[in-house]
Amino acid sequence: MYRNYVCKLRVSTDAYFYKVKEVTAFGYFDGENNILVTAAHIVTDLLGCYPASNQSTLYVEFENHNGVLHPNNLVATFVMSRLNNQLNFNVSSPFPFFDIAEIKFEGACPVTQFFGPGSYNVGDHIEGVGFPVGSQSIQVLKGNITNINHQPCTQISANLSVRSEVNHNSQPGCSGGPYIIMDAEENPCVIGCLIGSMSLRSNSPVAIQCISNLR
Numbered sequence: 001m002y003r004n005y006v007c008k009l010r011v012s013t014d015a016y017f018y019k020v021k022e023v024t025a026f027g028y029f030d031g032e033n034n035i036l037v038t039a040a041h042i043v044t045d046l047l048g049c050y051p052a053s054n055q056s057t058l059y060v061e062f063e064n065h066n067g068v069l070h071p072n073n074l075v076a077t078f079v080m081s082r083l084n085n086q087l088n089f090n091v092s093s094p095f096p097f098f099d100i101a102e103i104k105f106e107g108a109c110p111v112t113q114f115f116g117p118g119s120y121n122v123g124d125h126i127e128g129v130g131f132p133v134g135s136q137s138i139q140v141l142k143g144n145i146t147n148i149n150h151q152p153c154t155q156i157s158a159n160l161s162v163r164s165e166v167n168h169n170s171q172p173g174c175s176g177g178p179y180i181i182m183d184a185e186e187n188p189c190v191i192g193c194l195i196g197s198m199s200l201r202s203n204s205p206v207a208i209q210c211i212s213n214l215r
Helices: 041-047
Strands: 006-012 020-029 034-038 055-064 067-080 101-104 125-130 139-152 160-166 178-182 188-197 206-210
Touching: 006 041, 020 041, 020 125, 020 178, 020 188, 041 055, 041 067, 125 188, 160 188
Parallel strands: none
Antiparallel strands: 006 020, 006 055, 020 034, 034 101, 055 067, 067 101, 125 139, 125 178, 139 160, 160 206, 178 188, 188 206
8 A cells, every 4th residue: 555655775875885774765745845755863873973964965775666776876865854953963862853854866766656744643543664674575563642742952942853652663674664644535644754762761662753843
């Protein structure tokens, strides 16, 4: 059902992919354009820091249900939320404060369908979609929203990072994948992307970064 909306993404700092991370990306219509979205921590994980320019250009390889796309040294720019900055990124934390990014590149898009934004409340049924590391198959996880956190930025208190908790476990590689809710007409809408655990605690809930923080 979701195969045209999502793709697997391999990201590296080098053209030979010696150091590589696997995540999931998805298509999103932001009201003006169809764009590709993933979690921003793929950038900070690879760099070990927050990029000063609020964006970073890395080597990428996309894979969808038709196979690998753009296999020859494609580069993409990961544009992180403009609400982010170096001051609200702590290297001891696994995530940027607003853990969501747009992927910009030249060439055919690896997805052909794009989610619109969805509204949601605690208790709503949602589905998470992603590609586990080493797998070419989409995994769909069903769950319910158990909590919605509004976290004020310590440097810019008016900026709220909205993260929701969901009552199931995730797998490596599914980070950046969409969490989906159906609207009244049963159309799939995205509420945000998987970023992993809420904290470094082993029993920490799985977190979703709200799609509205992509700005």
